[in-house]
Amino acid sequence: MANIWSVFSWRHFLVISLAVNVALISKVVYEGESSRGGQTIRQRGGTLILDDVQKEAHFSAGSSSSSTDEEKAIDDGQRVINVYQGDPTMYERLWQQMGDKTSFVIQGGQSMSYFSDVSNLCWFLEPMLAKQIVRLHKLVGNAVTENRHIVVGTGSSQLYQAVLYALSPPDAAEPMSVVSAAPFYSSYPLMTDYLKSGLYKWAGDACSFNKDSPYIELVTSPNNPDGFSRNSTVKGSRGMLVHDFAYYWPQYTPISSPADHDLMLFTLSKSTGHAGTRIGWALVKDQEVARKMVKFMELNTIGVSKESQLRAAKILEVVSDSREDVDYPGKSVFFEFSHRMMAERWRKLRAAVKQSGIFSLPDFPPGLCSFLGRVFTNQPAFAWVKCEGETEDCEAFLRGHNILARGGKHFGDSPKYVRVSMLDRDENFDHLVQRLSLMSSRQS
Amino acid sequence: MANIWSVFSWRHFLVISLAVNVALISKVVYEGESSRGGQTIRQRGGTLILDDVQKEAHFSAGSSSSSTDEEKAIDDGQRVINVYQGDPTMYERLWQQMGDKTSFVIQGGQSMSYFSDVSNLCWFLEPMLAKQIVRLHKLVGNAVTENRHIVVGTGSSQLYQAVLYALSPPDAAEPMSVVSAAPFYSSYPLMTDYLKSGLYKWAGDACSFNKDSPYIELVTSPNNPDGFSRNSTVKGSRGMLVHDFAYYWPQYTPISSPADHDLMLFTLSKSTGHAGTRIGWALVKDQEVARKMVKFMELNTIGVSKESQLRAAKILEVVSDSREDVDYPGKSVFFEFSHRMMAERWRKLRAAVKQSGIFSLPDFPPGLCSFLGRVFTNQPAFAWVKCEGETEDCEAFLRGHNILARGGKHFGDSPKYVRVSMLDRDENFDHLVQRLSLMSSRQS
Structure with missing residues (x-):
């Protein structure tokens, strides 16, 4: 097993986790890497919607153009954090580190026909x-x-x-x-x-x-x-x-x-x-x-x-x-690693919510995973955050703190809820939990 | 210019054209190459439709599984020639010969986001x-x-x-x-x-x-x-x-x-x-x-x-x-070459239709092409073939000769017409014109 699969074992994971925390106050990994960087919310002409087309939310990639590494590490509350969509960019780093084995190559003359397999009912399925x-x-x-x-x-x-x-x-x-x-x-x-x-x-x-x-x-x-x-x-x-x-x-x-x-x-x-x-x-x-x-x-x-x-x-x-990685006989390094990323994010989010005192999160019952061979609770791709207390419109409340999340009414539920993506890039996610943790009822 | 662009000059085109004709009675280029080979019409379980979904036409790739090179070269009238769809497989050979410059490579971590350019109204356009x-x-x-x-x-x-x-x-x-x-x-x-x-x-x-x-x-x-x-x-x-x-x-x-x-x-x-x-x-x-x-x-x-x-x-x-090819200053080798392929196919089809005496084809007025810098008539991707004489259902008539083409009623017109794809692979197209040329009113 090459590259990431051999690099990321369970024993290395603690080291990596530490490194991520250090990164929060030193260097930011993805700065300038994304095409979505370099824009403030006002500069973005495109409106986008994805799984909620009636909401004309201005897009923010969650990174301010003018911020330096140090400014990014210390959240000033001004940059817009967009967790409105469910863009799964969390996974980019994982795949980028995996190297050539994930490369896909196709020649100019390949797969030109409409058809993939005419013996199959689904004739266009490769x-x-x-x-x-x-x-x-x-x-x-x-x-x-x-x-x-x-x-x-x-x-x-x-x-x-x-x-x-x-x-x-x-x-x-x-x-x-x-x-x-x-x-x-x-x-x-x-x-x-x-x-x-x-x-x-x-x-x-x-x-x-x-x-x-x-x-x-x-x-x-x-x-x-x-x-x-x-x-x-x-x-x-x-x-x-x-x-x-x-x-x-x-x-x-x-x-x-x-x-x-x-x-x-x-x-x-x-x-x-x-x-x-x-x-x-x-x-x-x-x-x-x-x-x-x-x-x-x-x-x-x-x-x-x-x-x-x-x-x-x-x-x-x-x-x-x-x-096939030797450290994970019968399992999967991809799922082990992504599972631990989600577990870590949920741990951080729950800590931030607890510190703020003004939000709540769902509690999930534990279950045995036959694949990973251990018991854990759901750690979903979205957090269903509830504004406790007198705040009736949680989406508007968060927007007031430059956090874009999707309100409960879009999901046929109360506006006291918002849906927050848990799959954004590390930097954006870490800023999110930092800001949530510092919010309190005095600000609402 | 590498590969095909430098290989196929106008001077070489005559040689290639000759070679194609020789191929008709000697070797067949694509035998066994396509996933669609190796099947007779009866073996094909998939029904497909493409731009006419109500027509449950059994698919034929136009090549019989049991035929040898010699049998393919001499059409026995039994193999099914499918020109029902407009699958543009004619172009495969051209692109296959063009080599590495047409290769596309993408790494595992690239282009993972839903978004391509959030500054564009069409945010998913690369x-x-x-x-x-x-x-x-x-x-x-x-x-x-x-x-x-x-x-x-x-x-x-x-x-x-x-x-x-x-x-x-x-x-x-x-x-x-x-x-x-x-x-x-x-x-x-x-x-x-x-x-x-x-x-x-x-x-x-x-x-x-x-x-x-x-x-x-x-x-x-x-x-x-x-x-x-x-x-x-x-x-x-x-x-x-x-x-x-x-x-x-x-x-x-x-x-x-x-x-x-x-x-x-x-x-x-x-x-x-x-x-x-x-x-x-x-x-x-x-x-x-x-x-x-x-x-x-x-x-x-x-x-x-x-x-x-x-x-x-x-x-x-x-x-x-x-x-940029030196033989085609200011033009395009791709369009020059594909234009000549279409011209040659239309020449062959018109000769076959004339020889049969039972079909007719549209006549197009000549026009000056500002791009290629010369006058020619339309040489469409489909031939709109009319059965002359007493044949009222041209699709059924051709089907009786193991040619699958789409009848005029699907296009809001008379069943005396059929639409025939001009973009199939060389072998299939050459068999088509050979068979059409040998059909006559005595067979109808």
């Missing part, structure tokens, strides 16, 4: 990606892949829409109801209704759904935004379940058993951090549903980027290969 | 791709890029849907009408109506549209399927025009002047042949329209594959660089 998806699920033990069709998508967002198309009858008298228990992923309502489809329609919180008609229930587990593991909510008998398992990976939650549902969605964005690659996949039990999803993909984008699929295959291959 | 798109349009002179927003898409199909979303008011009393003059691209009706959107609706042939309400007219020029250069058709004053310029490149048509319309669509698939890369781009004059298109892209797929964009940038860079 066989190498299919192989690595199955291999990784078997290794981690988080999903049953036997007797499933794999449908690849341009991220799981596209697959979500393919699922709605596939599960909604083409000639029903009224659109299919789509529900999810609040707090739900803020993009679900938007992605469901933006084209005013006659096939399906957002019907809100699953807990209050009581129509005696067919429906689709989205079960996100662990859930975005609140991080809890979930089962279906609606008690009706006419529902079709879609399990969004974007976060069912061992850095975020104990893997209790291989998920075995009719329709399961996964994404590269949150499993390995390659959001820009736009690769998601669905494991689909029913052949006709898979066929209709493939038809959606044909009409929507005529398949999925070959380059992204082949690079994703390479990335997943490296993740699976990393289990 | 700056390098934007630069190469502008550079190529300036070189070829086929489109005005000044004062335009570039919106990148997962192929131009996705951009087409983004345009419908952007141009349709969100709260209109009835869906916006979408029209195009017949024969029109067979996917337009399908891509418009598959989600039963309340925002827009396919309204058929632009020539018969006479409602006094707003509408969107699609102007495809040169047109798919018939290859003619086009202008808008509807005489009403409430229309918004969308120009689909997938084929407005010098291998297909004389470049008369830089197109200067409000909304123009382009795609890598037909310009360089990289269909699997799924990259298209829109040049958009109106900022609000561009902004709404970007919003669609966010909701539909949260942007566009970074890998595809960066590889597309590399490919376009090579195309533009190729003008």
